[in-house]
Amino acid sequence: MYVEANPVTHVTVTPVAFPDAPLLNAAGVHQPWALRTIVQVHCGDELVGLGETYGDAPHLALVQRAAAALSGVDPFDLAGVRRRVAEAIGAVDAPDRHGLTGGSTPAKTLLRVYAPFEVACLDLQGHIAGRPVCDILGGRVRDAVPFSAYLFYKWAGHPGGEPDEYGEALDPDGIVAQARALVDRYGFTSIKLKGGVFAPEEEVEAIRALRAAFPDHPLRLDPNCAWTVETSLRVAEETEGLLEYLEDPTATIPGMAAVAAKATMPLATNMCVVNFADVPEAVALGAVGVVLADHHYWGGLRASALMAGICDTWGIGVSMHSNSHLGISLAAMTHLGAALPNLTYAADTHTPWQLGADVLHTPLSFVDGAVPVPEGPGLGVRIDPDKLARMSEDYARIDIRERDDTTYMRSVQPDFPTRRPRW
Template sequence: MRIVDAVVTPIAFPDPPLLNSAGVHEPWALRTIVELSCGDGLIGLGETYGDAPHLELVRKAAVALAGADPFDLTAIRRTVTVAVAGQDAADRHGLTGLPDTVAKVFAPFEVACLDLQARSIGRPVYALLGGRCRDSVAFSAYLFYKWAGHPSAPPDAFGPALDPDGIVAQARMLVDRYGFRSIKLKGGVFEPGAEVEAIQALRTAFPEHPLRLDPNCAWSVATSHSVAASTAGLLEYLEDPTPGIEGMAEVAREAAMPLATNMCVVRFADIRPAFTQGAVGVVLADHHYWGGLRASADLARICDTWGVGVSMHSNSHLGISLAAMVQLGAALPNLTYAADTHTPWQDGLDVVTAPLPIVDGAVAVPDGPGLGVELDRDTLARLHENYLRCGVRVRDDTAYMRTFDPAFRKLRPRW
């Protein structure tokens, strides 16, 4: 069994104007779809980021994988390492710290190889990760401050959310539609006191739902202490309130709730300093930059050893990534917190023929072979045409925000 073809297809799909500490989402989100074929009718699928520097490295790696054994992931990682050859492809929005470039490039190929492996034996991917320990994987409602629509377009179907009432209305929409049982607010947009008011409004409206707040390092240590004190008893966890392991550790020493991160622990080298300093109580694993599903499972085992909780981070993604998250979540005994997902913000658009539905706040683990999803080639072609026409090649939330507010700067901390 050898890889005879590796197809890399960049795509673009509409994205609402979701606000964050770096700026605002552009009208088009970028992703890359990877297909690996061994010439026997089986195709393994992967999904990754779509920014041009990353796409270039993925394409280089894809060319080098001709003839590789999809079961020999160690050799494939070596091939990817040589193809990347010390090059970097850091994102411009900076919402996920500074992950390892090799891990980011390897990840979609690892997922596609696991998909191939599992399909070849007629088993789900979770069987290759140690087996299923849950029947469904819980996800959290992911709230964003947002404009009514992009300034150059009509209002979108989601509506505005720029104050506590708007955030509560957005939460009701997502909870009613998908049954989410926990709620996360992307903060770092407004003055911290205003975001605390939004959390208080959410607690009043949803007294039983665990709540989370993520300002993406927008606050100083002193401000983080103040917000943590103001939200004691309200938050399930406070995510990345301040930059760096040392700053997080200082906040964690006094905070009543655990601190979570997808910004200061993003590679294995970060684990020792973060855990020994007690900087984080929850790590948001993300197979897209930890190096795939097996590496993410390794991360979860290390977290378990240290008594650190595990969730999963989300970027704007489609159904292949969601399926990979579900397969991973099915196999992690210590997935202690509902995972993030941007799926509702894609408003039903997907690149798979039968998207995995979110019901009662969770996705049932599919028992079909591989990831459990199939590529919709007509939609893939349409989204590739979007990519060719849209003109966006790199996600840059800050630059887009500056087209409307020239004085805007990405500051960490801002408050």
């Protein structure tokens, strides 16, 4: 039976802010507030599709411009949605300031702007058809999607603020304590450490401490290209037998290939293979063994599934990258992960660091380190209008309009270096 769909009547774009922990990385430190943008695509009087994306002001402006161009489009016509987004924003490049997701181009900017609308339309398609998004993507291959414990070196609290519930983690003991807290609370069965903060030998000691404390948990280390090829090779040798994979130890596809040629563990990336144009060179040089999909900048869920299929062809593993996000993104990641036959590694998530902040009426839960696929049609989640309003008020009240880890770090450490590689 043919399913008749009402056209999009209007799109609501709401910037929001929520408290963020002082998480350290190669670019600096997270600011006290994280920014996101919530997209609601209205179809008829009652149907609403949900999407979520970055909240930085330049990106928000493009999302708002695209939203104004979508009235009258069929939510099943994703090609038409993409054309309208492209026409609305033009050939513009709006790179992120923190630089932890690879280089930026106008093509990648278009994909970043299009992605939340694609997710929202898939949500609408699911509601109209009475099926979950994972079915729209081809059907589920798993009922729950595994995620990893995402560890960060961090301060106890933001300067001048109270310590948060996770406390300080600036040495191996602090990292192990943080891992125990996350594993005990959420049941994670794999662990990732965000590196690039301290000298490599200190971060290797943290990995050794984690291996001693968690002998059965796969471990990962991600320094966000903070090392030279030579340093990366040394760390790979020192962590032989300890790591499930080493993520973005050094910059560029040729640099990664030089490390991959001698490292015994796979190299993973969300920084050098960030769009389809990067794949041929990466495959030809044998640069990566794992690609971390991120539907927020790959162009949505269908593009991420296509990328996963290409990886399967070349024997490359697949996981999912994460940034500070709310429950709509987690739901989208879960539906994507449920539909990917070759999701070979547990995905990343920042959800534990949001300390319960969410725009969803009923936030998703972790069971033994995995998120069960939400019940019901579409994404299976709905917004709590009061929570959304409060987070929108917080956005209006604060003075942060772009994520800028480096400038915030320099307010505490004026001589903080920006160069990468640093070691």
